[in-house]
Amino acid sequence: MNVQQRVGPYTLLRKLGEGGMGVVHLAQDPSGRRVALKTMRPDLAGREEFRRRFGKESEAARRVARFCTAPVLDAGFDNGTAYLVTEFVEGPDLSSVVAQAPLTGSNLEALAVGVATALAAIHQAGVVHRDLKPSNVLLSPVGPRVIDFGVAQLADTPGAVATIATMMGTPAYMSPEQARGEHVTPAGDVFSWGALVTYAGTGRPPFGLGGVAEVVYRVINHAPKLDGLDERIRPLVERALDKDPARRPTAQQLVDGLLGRTGVPVSAATEAVSESWRPPVVRPSAPRRAFPWLAIVGAVVAAAVGAGVTFALVRPGERPGVQPGTPAAAATIDALGSRLEVRVDSLVREGARARLQWTVKNVGTENAPLVGKLGSGVFDETVSRVSIVPPGVGNPLYPAFKDGACQCFTVPKASFPGGAQLQLWAVFEGLPETAERVDVNLGPLGSIKNVAVTGA
Missing domain, CATH: 1.10.510.10 (Transferase(Phosphotransferase) domain 1)
Known part of the structure; x- marks a missing residue:
């Protein structure tokens, strides 16, 4: 026509x-x-x-x-x-x-x-x-x-x-x-x-x-x-x-x-x-100049991931747990297309409130992106799916929310290749005062049993 x-x-x-x-x-x-x-x-x-x-x-x-x-x-x-x-x-x-x-x-x-x-x-x-x-x-x-x-x-x-x-x-x-x-x-x-x-x-x-x-x-x-x-x-x-x-x-x-x-x-x-949604690019486009601060952030993230540096994030008002070093519990699993080493660094209580801190290291050879895998929904980039199960409690405890935001780690939108490492955290409320050990369920990263609860 x-x-x-x-x-x-x-x-x-x-x-x-x-x-x-x-x-x-x-x-x-x-x-x-x-x-x-x-x-x-x-x-x-x-x-x-x-x-x-x-x-x-x-x-x-x-x-x-x-x-x-x-x-x-x-x-x-x-x-x-x-x-x-x-x-x-x-x-x-x-x-x-x-x-x-x-x-x-x-x-x-x-x-x-x-x-x-x-x-x-x-x-x-x-x-x-x-x-x-x-x-x-x-x-x-x-x-x-x-x-x-x-x-x-x-x-x-x-x-x-x-x-x-x-x-x-x-x-x-x-x-x-x-x-x-x-x-x-x-x-x-x-x-x-x-x-x-x-x-x-x-x-x-x-x-x-x-x-x-x-x-x-x-x-x-x-x-x-x-x-x-x-x-x-x-x-x-x-x-x-x-x-x-x-x-x-x-x-x-x-x-x-x-x-x-x-x-x-x-x-x-x-x-x-x-x-x-991020519109995909069908054909390679001409290089575009990024804002300087974006380039700096991108370079820092890339360098850190490439070097296997641990990312640690503490939100304002949240006190970090004890420093990692002596793992409370650890496991190595095949998940997300690679081999991952998962280590609970600490589970520190303060009354009925507890802060879990754990480290994930990719000890395999394949990329194993974590973003979107630990949240409760398909677009949830936090670790809100993670839970702890105290003995005698019928339902698991999931990370606390404040003003609609999860009091937990947000996974960076970056690749997670072999050698990369992340340190993650989540805050829970309602932990019984008598709980000395809990089971930790990390979703696709598996479960770790009998994790010790320590005092602040």
């Missing part, structure tokens, strides 16, 4: 892409706002069944809330051309970014939460996406946005005959039931979420690549390959990729599981994603 050609009231500016259902253009509405306009294939628009279903589905798509999605703004026919208009999202698609490097850390977690949030919003509107794949997830400056759900079949029409929609989907990301040509429910989108997150975190889909028949056979019959996927989100991905749709979590349960609490509204989840 030539520049400035019109479809309905929209002016087409340039072609953005092309897929199995049609062509997507950057367009402009009468007010001058930029939008994405998708024209459906002429042979599809010419079918009576498609024309009937298109109107019904586009109406349903417009009910989807604007949370981690590119909302549908308009739909119609113009001289036999069926078109769908959505909000234009600035940013590359997931496949373009992962082609350079898989996502890691907070960005991988934000992607998992964002796409799950979008599915929750889509499913709440009674819609099934049916074709969730990397090219249908755009990475905007404020987080991932799911697109192209406007051609989904209504979720509340079980048993409906939909010969066109039945074959929709991309084999590497479709559910076993969709691959068999069966009716697809929201559970099918959850399966696709698991496949997509695996691809985002490892650079490869869980059932491999190849011919359509070969991939479909593996989707139906083989266990997914999740080697290298972040252990923090792997359990949820495994549940999402269950062959039985009835055993998969819902999209809302994915959001809750990732954020560490129940009943998280899609609005709150979207805000959490935006706050933690």
Whole structure:
């Protein structure tokens, strides 16, 4: 199509892409706002069944809330051309970014939460996406946005005959039931979420690549390959990729599981994603001059980590515990992709208040990033997940909070390679006065039993 050609009231500016259902253009509405306009294939628009279903589905798509999605703004026919208009999202698609490097850390977690949030919003509107794949997830400056759900079949029409929609989907990301040509429910989108997150975190889909028949056979019959996927989100991905749709979590349960609490509204989840998201760079950019103080901080952190220096952080008003030297208890474990030496330096009480201080050293050869691994939620960069268990106390004691802030260590956003070492701390309240020893649970760093409690 030539520049400035019109479809309905929209002016087409340039072609953005092309897929199995049609062509997507950057367009402009009468007010001058930029939008994405998708024209459906002429042979599809010419079918009576498609024309009937298109109107019904586009109406349903417009009910989807604007949370981690590119909302549908308009739909119609113009001289036999069926078109769908959505909000234009600035940013590359997931496949373009992962082609350079898989996502890691907070960005991988934000992607998992964002796409799950979008599915929750889509499913709440009674819609099934049916074709969730990397090219249908755009990475905007404020987080991932799911697109192209406007051609989904209504979720509340079980048993409906939909010969066109039945074959929709991309084999590497479709559910076993969709691959068999069966009716697809929201559970099918959850399966696709698991496949997509695996691809985002490892650079490869869980059932491999190849011919359509070969991939479909593996989707139906083989266990997914999740080697290298972040252990923090792997359990949820495994549940999402269950062959039985009835055993998969819902999209809302994915959001809750990732954020560490129940009943998280899609609005709150979207805000959490935006706050933690760091837009990935698709192509190397020209060097940019950093502010001097940022360069100094970066150099100090890099030098310290490289030299295996211990980081110690004491918040104002908190008195450090006894100096490390004679460990109260220690253990060496394989965790977070490397071998770690964990040492409790001190557990000092003052009344019912106690301060735990411990050291983690990477004695292996692989990077083992700690940020985001010791908190209670996917975006929690503190060590709030750590707990102590006094004898005779039914529930563990977790770090105390004051004015909404954890009275505990915040893990630096830095690599943690072999030889690196961190000293961490947390303050607990409610320690029984009779407790002389406690068990210390350090989350993925394991548990250390019978740690002595000493007086201030």
